[in-house]
Amino acid sequence: xxxxxxxxxxxxxxxxxxxxxxxxxxxxxxxxxxxxxxxxxxxxxxxxxxxxxxxxxxxxxxxxxxxxxxxxxxxxxxxxxxxxxxxxxxxxxxxxxxxxxxxxxxxxxxxxxxxxxxxxxxxxxxxxxxxxxxxxxxxxxxxxxxxxxxxxxxxxxxxxxxxxxxxxxxxxxxxxxxxxxxxxxxxxxxxxxxxxxxxxxxxxxxxxxxxxxxxxxxxxxxxxxxxxxxxxxxxxxxxxxxxxxxxxxxxxxxxxxxxxxxxxxxxxxxxxxxxxxxxxxxxxxxxxxx
Amino acid sequence: xxxxxxxxxxxxxxxxxxxxxxxxxxxxxxxxxxxxxxxxxxxxxxxxxxxxxxxxxxxxxxxxxxxxxxxxxxxxxxxxxxxxxxxxxxxxxxxxxxxxxxxxxxxxxxxxxxxxxxxxxxxxxxxxxxxxxxxxxxxxxxxxxxxxxxxxxxxxxxxxxxxxxxxxxxxxxxxxxxxxxxxxxxxxxxxxxxxxxxxxxxxxxxxxxxxxxxxxxxxxxxxxxxxxxxxxxxxxxxxxxxxxxxxxxxxxxxxxxxxxxxxxxxxxxxxxxxxxxxxxxxxxxx
Numbered sequence: 001x002x003x004x005x006x007x008x009x010x011x012x013x014x015x016x017x018x019x020x021x022x023x024x025x026x027x028x029x030x031x032x033x034x035x036x037x038x039x040x041x042x043x044x045x046x047x048x049x050x051x052x053x054x055x056x057x058x059x060x061x062x063x064x065x066x067x068x069x070x071x072x073x074x075x076x077x078x079x080x081x082x083x084x085x086x087x088x089x090x091x092x093x094x095x096x097x098x099x100x101x102x103x104x105x106x107x108x109x110x111x112x113x114x115x116x117x118x119x120x121x122x123x124x125x126x127x128x129x130x131x132x133x134x135x136x137x138x139x140x141x142x143x144x145x146x147x148x149x150x151x152x153x154x155x156x157x158x159x160x161x162x163x164x165x166x167x168x169x170x171x172x173x174x175x176x177x178x179x180x181x182x183x184x185x186x187x188x189x190x191x192x193x194x195x196x197x198x199x200x201x202x203x204x205x206x207x208x209x210x211x212x213x214x215x216x217x218x219x220x221x222x223x224x225x226x227x228x229x230x231x232x233x234x235x236x237x238x239x240x241x242x243x244x245x246x247x248x249x250x251x252x253x254x255x256x257x258x259x260x261x262x263x264x265x266x267x268x269x270x271x272x273x274x275x276x277x278x279x280x281x282x283x284x285x286x287x288x289x290x
Numbered sequence: 291x292x293x294x295x296x297x298x299x300x301x302x303x304x305x306x307x308x309x310x311x312x313x314x315x316x317x318x319x320x321x322x323x324x325x326x327x328x329x330x331x332x333x334x335x336x337x338x339x340x341x342x343x344x345x346x347x348x349x350x351x352x353x354x355x356x357x358x359x360x361x362x363x364x365x366x367x368x369x370x371x372x373x374x375x376x377x378x379x380x381x382x383x384x385x386x387x388x389x390x391x392x393x394x395x396x397x398x399x400x401x402x403x404x405x406x407x408x409x410x411x412x413x414x415x416x417x418x419x420x421x422x423x424x425x426x427x428x429x430x431x432x433x434x435x436x437x438x439x440x441x442x443x444x445x446x447x448x449x450x451x452x453x454x455x456x457x458x459x460x461x462x463x464x465x466x467x468x469x470x471x472x473x474x475x476x477x478x479x480x481x482x483x484x485x486x487x488x489x490x491x492x493x494x495x496x497x498x499x500x501x502x503x504x505x506x507x508x509x510x511x512x513x514x515x516x517x518x519x520x521x522x523x524x525x526x527x528x529x530x531x532x533x534x535x536x537x538x539x540x541x542x543x544x545x546x547x548x549x550x551x552x553x554x555x556x557x558x559x560x561x562x563x564x565x566x567x568x569x570x571x572x573x574x575x576x
């Protein structure tokens with residue numbers, strides 16, 4: 001039938017431009033990363049050779065990689081606890097018909113539109129040893145004279161960066177929870193109120209939103225780079241390195257592009273597993289609504 | 291008064307909860323705003339005042355020298371212009387491509403189109419580090435390193451997942467009968483898209499423009515990898531670079547951060563609703 005043929009032609013005409021761009025600049029590089037991870041390419045020239053699984057074996061001998069993995073997991077856990085927990089609390093408070101709800105919403109959401117670089121810079125000032133907000137507040141409360149360098153101490157650097165990052169991510173978690181709360185039909189909410197539903201029961205109602213927030217938090221923690229780059233650069237002594245940071249340092253500081261590719265392959269596989277689990281959960285969430 | 295509080299307000303005893311929640315939120319809001327206020331205050335103070343621990347007091351007089359220093363620095367003009375030259379075409383390009391693919395997935399589905407759609411949308415969630423090295427090599431081979439082109443291309447490509455997702459969801463709400471009527475009257479798919487579906491999708495375009503512009507403006511990783519010379523830097527890269535130059539001039543750094551954030555703050559103030567809608571849609575409707 002002519003109409004069917006027309007449809008096919010239009011499909012092709014409309015899909016080829018986006019798929020071509022996406023294919024050349026996203027899909028093909030993805031597979032190239034796998035290829036380079038089996039080579040010892042140094043970033044320049046065509047002088048490299050196939051080294052088999054050497055890069056992947058090197059990963060297990062690389063204490064910095066192990067450090068980066070541990071830090072990434074810490075970051076993920078913090079992402080699940082901090083922005084998710086705080087975001088849920090904020091959403092429940094704001095959703096209780098408090099006066100000025102929209103103003104509160106904007107205030108908590110504002111950091112999302114700042115760049116990670118600006119967020120990092122703001123928090124560098126908060127942690128500034130001599131006049132930063134944190135030490136000033138601590139000295140005010142304790143009456144002491146602390147000049148603690150939060151970002152320069154191995155024990156605190158990673159957590160200091162995670163706190164800054166959480167400050168930005170909380171607003172995002174909050175609006176997703178709010179969307180989940182308002183998606184519940186209002187007559188249902190009324191029934192809950194009449195029957196004296198507890199806050200716990202309401203929390204269970206936002207389970208679909210929780211799936212989204214947790215998954216997004218975990219995925220975003222894998223991408224955490226900019227804020228880390230400006231605040232600590234992975235230091236001191238690589239104690240705040242994450243996988244994304246380690247990959248950058250190996251590839252573009254030391255020009256170990258083959259090894260860097262191997263790290264990016266690991267990063268990809270972790271992301272893939274999370275995205276897979278997320279999409280499966282989303283399907284279940286959709287079924288609940290249907 | 292809202293129904294949900296009807297029972298609370300009619301009860302004879304005083305209900306402390308709404309007041310407690312308000313106080314609680316206010317305290318949290320002040321804590322949340324403190325970092326941003328700190329930058330604002332620092333930008334209005336001399337370095338000496340900040341070092342003397344007067345950062346957190348209100349300025350006694352209006353000191354604008356920091357902003358004057360920032361706004362008269364020609365390098366910053368270049369950074370801002372570069373960022374605009376990347377953000378505008380990349381935003382437009384990614385949305386244009388998302389319109390095309392979104393229309394096919396919504397109105398012309400085919401066998402396996404669901405899987406293809408999911409695969410594209412999944413691209414939204416991958417850490418960009420995964421494709422960093424091959425793209426570096428590609429643009430190096432094309433002789434495009436240290437120009438603005440790599441950022442434009444990459445942002446168009448990386449924007450395709452979110453634009454496809456958003457446009458498909460929006461086109462899906464356009465009634466199928468509208469399309470069929472137009473087709474029967476002899477309109478081509480292109481005419482249906484441009485004359486029927488697109489005019490109905492202006493809110494989606496607003497959502498995508500605000501999201502994409504903000505992300506691209508705030509981006510740091512790609513220009514960090516793809517540029518080298520000062521006159522090719524974007525504003526976020528320039529911000530980091532100038533931090534070294536003004537290393538103890540905290541007030542100037544504060545003014546710099548504010549100037550760099552101004553476009554996205556304006557977008558946020560005026561298009562907040564679209565912005566939030568886009569963020570939640572992109573996250574939830576995967």
